[in-house]
Amino acid sequence: MGTFFLVAILALGFLIVFQIAKASEYVAVLKGEKKTFEQNNRINGFLMIVFLVGGLIGVWLCNEALKGKILGEAASDHGQKIDDMLYITLAITGVVFVITQILLFWFAFKYQYSEKRKAYYYPHNNKLELIWTVVPAIFLTVLVGFGLYYWFKITGDAPKNALQVEITGKQFNWIGRYPGKDNTFGKKYYRNISDPGNNQLGLLWEDGATHDDIVVGGSDIHIIVNKPVKLIIGSRDVVHDVGLAHFRMKMDAVPGIPTTMWFTPKFTTAEMKEKTGNPEFEYEISCDQMCGASHYSMKGVIKVVTQQEFDLWMARQKSNYVQIQKNETDQQKGSDTLATQTRTAAVVTH
Ligand SMILES: [Cu+2]
Numbered sequence: 001m002g003t004f005f006l007v008a009i010l011a012l013g014f015l016i017v018f019q020i021a022k023a024s025e026y027v028a029v030l031k032g033e034k035k036t037f038e039q040n041n042r043i044n045g046f047l048m049i050v051f052l053v054g055g056l057i058g059v060w061l062c063n064e065a066l067k068g069k070i071l072g073e074a075a076s077d078h079g080q081k082i083d084d085m086l087y088i089t090l091a092i093t094g095v096v097f098v099i100t101q102i103l104l105f106w107f108a109f110k111y112q113y114s115e116k117r118k119a120y121y122y123p124h125n126n127k128l129e130l131i132w133t134v135v136p137a138i139f140l141t142v143l144v145g146f147g148l149y150y151w152f153k154i155t156g157d158a159p160k161n162a163l164q165v166e167i168t169g170k171q172f173n174w175i176g177r178y179p180g181k182d183n184t185f186g187k188k189y190y191r192n193i194s195d196p197g198n199n200q201l202g203l204l205w206e207d208g209a210t211h212d213d214i215v216v217g218g219s220d221i222h223i224i225v226n227k228p229v230k231l232i233i234g235s236r237d238v239v240h241d242v243g244l245a246h247f248r249m250k251m252d253a254v255p256g257i258p259t260t261m262w263f264t265p266k267f268t269t270a271e272m273k274e275k276t277g278n279p280e281f282e283y284e285i286s287c288d289q290m291c292g293a294s295h296y297s298m299k300g301v302i303k304v305v306t307q308q309e310f311d312l313w314m315a316r317q318k319s320n321y322v323q324i325q326k327n328e329t330d331q332q333k334g335s336d337t338l339a340t341q342t343r344t345a346a347v348v349t350h
Helices: 002-031 033-066 076-110 126-155 271-274 307-316 320-349
Strands: 164-172 173-178 214-217 221-224 230-234 242-243 249-251 259-261 284-285 301-307
Touching: 002 033, 033 076, 033 307, 076 126, 126 259, 164 249, 221 307, 230 249, 230 271, 230 307, 249 259, 249 307, 271 301, 301 307
Parallel strands: 164 230, 221 301
Antiparallel strands: 164 173, 173 214, 230 259, 242 249, 242 284, 284 301
16 A cells, blocks of 8 residues: 555656646746746756755764764774774765865856856866876875775784684574684584584594584674684685674685684673663674575674683583584483383383
C-alpha cells in the first residue's frame, strides 16, 4: 500500500511539473520571449544564492545533529593515528569545499546574464593551471604518503613480544586459534577440516606443534590490553573480512592466503563499558565483505582483558587435540559400559 502511494505521489508530482512547464511556455508566448528570459534569469540567479546558503546551513546542521553519534575515541594506537589522518583530511578538504562552493554559487549569481555586460574572453593561463595542479598534487601526495606509512606499519612486522592470534572466517562465523605453550601454530590442511570430528581448522595431528594449539569460538577471542597483538587472518571458504571498527582496523580474510595486521588495544572491555556508559559494550568483529546469505550474522567478539585475566582464562583452555582425545576416551568408556550392561542383562535373563 505504501509503495502504491509513493508511486502515485511521484506520478502526480511529475504531472504537476509538466503542467507548470507547459503553462509557463504559453505565458512566455503571451508576454514575449525576451521578458520571460530576463525574469527566469533573475530567478535562477537568486536560487543559486538560496542553494549556497541552504546547503551550507544543511552541512552545519548535519554535523551538529550527528556529533558524538559516531564510534567515539579509537581503542587502539594505530586507530588513533588513522583518526588523526581522517580529521586532517576532513579539515583540508572541508576548507577547500567551503571556499569552492561559495565561489561557484556566488559567481553564478553575480555574473548572470546582463545586456550591459560582455563576457571577457580568457581561454588560457599557464601559470594558473600550474598552480591549481601542483598545489592539490602536493597536498594529496602528503596525505597518501602518511596513509601508506601507517598501512605498511599496520601490515608490517609486529613487535617481537606480540600476542599471536589466528582468526579464520567461515560461512558464517569466526574461529580463533592460539599457538599454545610452544608459541608455534601447528600445520593445517583443508582436507582435514571436519566439523563433526571437532577439527574445524583441519589441524594436522602428525605435526606435534598442533597438539597444544587452542581453538576457540569467534565470540571468545581474548587479547591483552596495552600489549601488541598480531592477527593472522584466513578463511575456510569464501572471502570474508575481519572488521574491527573500535580499533579502526580491517583486513580481508582470503582462503589460502594468510593476511596479517597488528595493533595495541588501549582499553579493556570493562574500561570501555564505563567509557561508553554501556554495560553491554563488546568489541565487535563484523564481517566487512559480502560473503553469502547469512553475512549479516557474522558477529564475533574480542574481549580485551588485563594480562592477569588473560593468564587465568588461558589456563582454563584445553587444546583442540586434548579435547578430541578426551571425547574419544569418553566414547570408548561409553561403549564399554554399554557392553558390560548388555552382558549383565544377558546373564540375568539366562
Ligand atoms: Cu563473512
